Amino acid sequence: MTIEAVIFDIGNVLIEWQPERVYDKYIGEERRKEMFASVDLHGMNDGVDRGANWEEAVKALAEANPAFRDEILMWHTHWLEMASPTIEHSVRLLRALRAKGIPVFALTNFGIQTFEIGETEYPFLKEFDRRYVSGHMGVIKPDAEIYRMVEEDCGVAPEKLIFVDDRADNIAAADARGWRTHQFTGPQGWADRLVAEGLLTKEEAA
Known part of the structure; x- marks a missing residue:
């Protein structure tokens, strides 16, 4: 047919689309693995993909996880590098x-x-x-x-x-x-x- x-x-x-690769570059593999094990970054991104405001979603997750606040904010500031x-x-x-x-x-x-x-x-x-x-x-x-x-x-x-x-x-x-x-x-x-x-x-x- x-x-x-x-x-x-x-x-x-x-x-x-390789967010982990970008995080490894800036914070190292060990810190990245620790963060992804503790924080559902991909789940947050699924919400954005369903229509949630991208910047607001990243900032909310960062504020909810102060131990990784700066790293989570990279999902916004370094997004284009992740998508390349x-x-x-x-x-x-x-x-x-x-x-x-x-x-x-x-x-x-x-x-x-x-x-x-x-x-x-x-x-x-x-x-x-x-x-x-x-x-x-x-x-x-x-x-x-x-x-x-x-x-x-x-x-x-x-x-x-x-x-x-x-x-x-x-x-x-x-x-x-x-x-x-x-x-x-x-x-x-x-x-x-x-x-x-x-x-x-x-x-x-x-």
Whole structure:
């Protein structure tokens, strides 16, 4: 069956997302491990991805955990460094698909304010035909509701969508909806899948 649209996750597919790496750089691995064991930073970020105000959420968590206050605030002051660098081959694939007239959507767990920053830093985030950003939708992957909302909005049958994401739980949720899926472990594997599906030639996927 012909694929009618390609859906990209953003974090760790188009842009690396590695907060732990940034913390290791500035405070060391031992201190970082201690903090992440004590403070649910990723849980806080999930709230931002559901639509909570990013700066307010970080500051509230910092004030609630004074032993790590300064380090937690880095989630705000050093966010752009955490969300970098670009995965250039993946961006080329996005553009190659669009150059062939294949609709390309984004489905991403991303905060409202952080996505605005991302758009400024990474102009390719404006190049999708449709963008499904969790912060604006009020629900995050892998909740089945976010996939249902995408289907309803785009009008493409689930079996005619192909979705790439780095997280197994997000992929499993899409599989359960009947989407075609690819778990991202690197851009070459994704390029090979797009070629195998007949969406790009090897030259176009380079």
